[in-house]
Amino acid sequence: MSVLYDRVALIGxxxxxxxxxxxxxxxxxxxxIVGYARSAETREVAREIGLCDRIEDTAADxxxxxxxxxxxxxxxxMNAVAAEIGPALKSGATVSDVGSVKxxxxxxxxxxxxxxxxxxxAHPLAGTEHSGPRSGFxxxxxxxxxxxxxxxxxxxxxxxxxxxxxxxxxxxTDRMDADHHDLVLAVTSxxxxxxxxxxxxxxxxxxxxxxxxxxxxxxxxFRDFTRIAASDPTMWRDVFLNNKDATLEILGRFTEELFALxxxxxxxxxxxxxDYFTRTRxxxxxxxxxxxxxxxxxxxxxxxx
Amino acid sequence: MSVLYDRVALIGxxxxxxxxxxxxxxxxxxxxIVGYARSAETREVAREIGLCDRIEDTAADxxxxxxxxxxxxxxxxMNAVAAEIGPALKSGATVSDVGSVKxxxxxxxxxxxxxxxxxxxAHPLAGTEHSGPRSGFxxxxxxxxxxxxxxxxxxxxxxxxxxxxxxxxxxxTDRMDADHHDLVLAVTSxxxxxxxxxxxxxxxxxxxxxxxxxxxxxxxxFRDFTRIAASDPTMWRDVFLNNKDATLEILGRFTEELFALxxxxxxxxxxxxxDYFTRTRxxxxxxxxxxxxxxxxxxxxxxxx
Numbered sequence: 205m206s207v208l209y210d211r212v213a214l215i216g217x218x219x220x221x222x223x224x225x226x227x228x229x230x231x232x233x234x235x236x237i238v239g240y241a242r243s244a245e246t247r248e249v250a251r252e253i254g255l256c257d258r259i260e261d262t263a264a265d266x267x268x269x270x271x272x273x274x275x276x277x278x279x280x281x282m283n284a285v286a287a288e289i290g291p292a293l294k295s296g297a298t299v300s301d302v303g304s305v306k307x308x309x310x311x312x313x314x315x316x317x318x319x320x321x322x323x324x325x326a327h328p329l330a331g332t333e334h335s336g337p338r339s340g341f342x343x344x345x346x347x348x349x350x351x352x353x354x355x356x357x358x359x360x361x362x363x364x365x366x367x368x369x370x371x372x373x374x375x376x377t378d379r380m381d382a383d384h385h386d387l388v389l390a391v392t393s394x395x396x397x398x399x400x401x402x403x404x405x406x407x408x409x410x411x412x413x414x415x416x417x418x419x420x421x422x423x424x425x426f427r428d429f430t431r432i433a434a435s436d437p438t439m440w441r442d443v444f445l446n447n448k449d450a451t452l453e454i455l456g457r458f459t460e461e462l463f464a465l466x467x468x469x470x471x472x473x474x475x476x477x478x479d480y481f482t483r484t485r486x487x488x489x490x491x492x493x494x495x496x497x498x499x500x501x502x503x504x505x506x507x508x509x
Numbered sequence: 510m511s512v513l514y515d516r517v518a519l520i521g522x523x524x525x526x527x528x529x530x531x532x533x534x535x536x537x538x539x540x541x542i543v544g545y546a547r548s549a550e551t552r553e554v555a556r557e558i559g560l561c562d563r564i565e566d567t568a569a570d571x572x573x574x575x576x577x578x579x580x581x582x583x584x585x586x587m588n589a590v591a592a593e594i595g596p597a598l599k600s601g602a603t604v605s606d607v608g609s610v611k612x613x614x615x616x617x618x619x620x621x622x623x624x625x626x627x628x629x630x631a632h633p634l635a636g637t638e639h640s641g642p643r644s645g646f647x648x649x650x651x652x653x654x655x656x657x658x659x660x661x662x663x664x665x666x667x668x669x670x671x672x673x674x675x676x677x678x679x680x681x682t683d684r685m686d687a688d689h690h691d692l693v694l695a696v697t698s699x700x701x702x703x704x705x706x707x708x709x710x711x712x713x714x715x716x717x718x719x720x721x722x723x724x725x726x727x728x729x730x731f732r733d734f735t736r737i738a739a740s741d742p743t744m745w746r747d748v749f750l751n752n753k754d755a756t757l758e759i760l761g762r763f764t765e766e767l768f769a770l771x772x773x774x775x776x777x778x779x780x781x782x783x784d785y786f787t788r789t790r791x792x793x794x795x796x797x798x799x800x801x802x803x804x805x806x807x808x809x810x811x812x813x814x
């Protein structure tokens with residue numbers, strides 16, 4: 205692949221930005237990659253491990269002259285960062301982001317984008333429970349989906365270039381409007397995360413079962429929840445506060461369904477339970493066929509952990 | 510290790526029995542392993558792949574002359590199986606089981622155990638989302654915990670022999686009373702499974718998000734839930750029907766906590782959310798330090814699935 209953007213600026217240097225830098229290098233997509241993070245410690249680590257070609261000490265310096273700027277900060281920090289970089293953006297540049305919600309990010313960022321700069325929101329559906337500048341790896345996006353959420357009147361060439369970037373970093377891409385994106389993600393990501401956080405919090409908080417028992421005996425199912433519930437607290441706080449309506453709607457449906465299953469348990473309705481559990485098996489099968497997860501038992505954790 | 514039991518009978522030939530047979534062979538713990546499954550097809554597969562040394566067509570024939578009989582059937586089938594084998598048990602033999610609930614299994618099985626036969630309930634905290642006679646593997650129990658739940662007046666030598674068996678198959682062992690076991694498992698296993706089943710069912714059932722979208726975009730978190738929700742429907746129906754009180758108690762606590770987090774989202778209480786999400790991270794750390802899960806990102810699923 206030839207160079208897609210002569211200079212790329214990554215604002216925020218966590219798991220996603222780090223993986224983007226490595227994936228762009230792998231495919232030779234950027235002439236120069238410049239990075240910025242708010243924390244001096246993060247910038248120091250990024251310099252030490254050579255995460256980008258150059259690390260700047262302000263966001264404005266990082267975006268100066270950049271052809272593509274990608275905002276990789278928690279959703280709640282997007283507004284302040286956009287305000288800071290707006291005046292320094294080069295005419296004809298593209299600004300994108302990787303936020304997990306899209307309506308709120310568009311409202312936070314779009315007002316700060318000057319005339320002559322393209323704003324093309326995006327969201328790669330990839331991540332791990334690890335965070336920080338050391339957690340990135342070039343393969344994170346391989347075979348995952350990246351959703352591109354163009355705003356009204358977006359420049360088609362600029363949109364296609366962002367799509368090409370993500371494809372060359374290993375992803376599949378789809379386009380979606382912001383509201384549908386936020387609903388789909390409430391189902392596939394935001395509600396599951398809140399539920400996992402809740403269950404892990406409950407286990408931690410029970411008087412009659414000790415924390416040591418919960419930890420020792422977690423292999424019976426609970427440990428799967430703890431992986432998700434170990435995700436970055438700031439990122440997830442911002443997701444819930446900025447995708448409030450869709451998340452609360454899905455949680456409402458979830459509670460309704462949970463109550464129906466609780467009633468089936470209480471009344472001994474084994475047929476209802478068995479039917480329900482049979483149906484959910486088919487979804488797992490679909491995900492494996494779509495190559496979005498491994499069929500190896502226990503995710504292929506292997507016998508030694 | 511020398512032979513612990515001259516003849517072992519495994520009743521039910523799914524994931525756990527298959528893995529036990531392979532783990533016992535690996536360590537040379539049994540002189541002969543005899544198997545029985547209710548389904549003729551399962552018996553046929555077991556014969557074909559050489560899962561046991563001998564497969565019998567009735568449970569009574571399988572247990573005749575056995576020194577150890579392990580009931581590896583769904584919890585709801587324990588009573589009928591125990592009634593069937595009771596008269597055929599050898600004096601001095603030990604009967605054990607691998608059921609996920611213990612109070613109900615003891616009530617179902619104990620009345621059928623004749624004088625002079627030991628009954629030592631047990632529960633290996635290990636499993637995968639796969640089931641059936643082909644799903645077993647010798648390493649399933651390595652470094653996992655097996656809980657031994659002796660009944661009142663249990664013979665100490667017989668208990669220790671069952672503990673030794675599990676240790677030699679790779680497990681750690683602990684002793685626990687039946688009621689505490691059922692509460693601990695409600696937290697670490699039963700409630701998480703019901704919650705995962707519920708969330709996957711909700712995603713399948715939403716009109717405005719298609720099943721294809723749920724599957725394609727599952728890597729954002731949802732796919733972890735689908736693994737658990739792909740577990741054996743009969744086994745899990747029986748678990749919930751037979752550990753009703755503890756499961757409903759934990760689900761009640763879960764709902765209470767979920768409502769508190771929903772309220773924090775609705776009112777925009779970011780501090781409550783951030784504090785909660787920070788606390789749950791520590792539990793994940795404990796599980797990794799206790800070697801009950803891998804620290805590899807995404808369970809080490811790897812870049813190609």
